[in-house]
Amino acid sequence: MQTNFLQLNYNKSDTIIIGPKSLTKNTNNFSLSINNSTLYPSPHIRNLVFDSNLTFEHYINHVTRTAFFHLKNSARLRPSLTFSAAETLIHAFITSRIDYCNSILYGSPAKAQNKLQYIQNSAARLLTTTRTRDNITLVLQNLHLLPVPQRIPYKILLLTHKALHNKAPSYLTDLLYHHNPSCNLCSSDINLLSPQIRTKHRTWGNRAFTIAAPLLFEIAAT
Known part of the structure; x- marks a missing residue:
């Protein structure tokens, strides 16, 4: 400083x-x-409302309160809005909050992610004026929206792709290492990544970008 x-x-x-x-x-x-x-x-x-145990409970609760505040106000305007205008409103005030820095939630408990999923479901129902007893999965598919548990690894894969093509900060690129097998294997041409460290705690260490990125990249490549 x-x-x-x-x-x-x-x-x-x-x-x-x-x-x-x-x-x-x-x-x-x-x-x-x-x-x-x-x-x-x-x-x-x-900051992102970090907590000492990295549960991000306070952060998710903050996002939940803010999102439902905007959903309540959006519901009042929805009858006067076209579908396109309502979609823009939902993406600006709801989807953007769900996606903001969501890669840090990788490996977080499903209970925490379910709160964000409930926000997305409520926003999708408001946008499409769908009843609560209707299947939300079909609604999300028609809107081309990935559920929250899939949006999180998607963000990490997006960052990985940018890092591999020099479109991300160098400190992310320096965390990625190409896998170089000692012998010629069928997977040699896939251009996989290799984690350089081993972790003892799956709920902690495996959430690091240098571990999560190669794992998700391998799953996506195969």
Whole structure:
């Protein structure tokens, strides 16, 4: 920050310790002192509303409250809007919020993703004036909308594709390594990726981009 002539505002700064609950619950006495200011860890911080256990529960709850606020207002306008205008409204206020940085939700519990799926279902029903007892799967297919559990890996694959073609930040490209088999295999021409590290915790380590990208890329290629 000094190199870029910036100064840290301690009154607006937070610190967070990220890790399993078995570790973070014992960090209540931790403090960080910088320039005569003391910062204490918070259970969640206002960025993407990160929480110390990476459940993103606070973030998803925030998106849910905001999305349904806009859905309620959109429902009042829906009778006066054409389908095209209503679709634009839904994508601007609802779909954009569901998709914003959704790649961080990869590997998150299905319970958390179901909340976002409920938002998408409600928005699709509002757009098409579909009754709640009608099959929502057909509605989403007719609107060409991927369900939330598929939108998350799609975003990671999109970032992977851009990184492999030098259309993404270099720090993402540096996390990807091409798979070079020691012998000639049938999969040699598929141009697969290879993770360079091994993780012990599937619910944590496998969510990293350097692990998730090669895994999803292999599934998509085959």
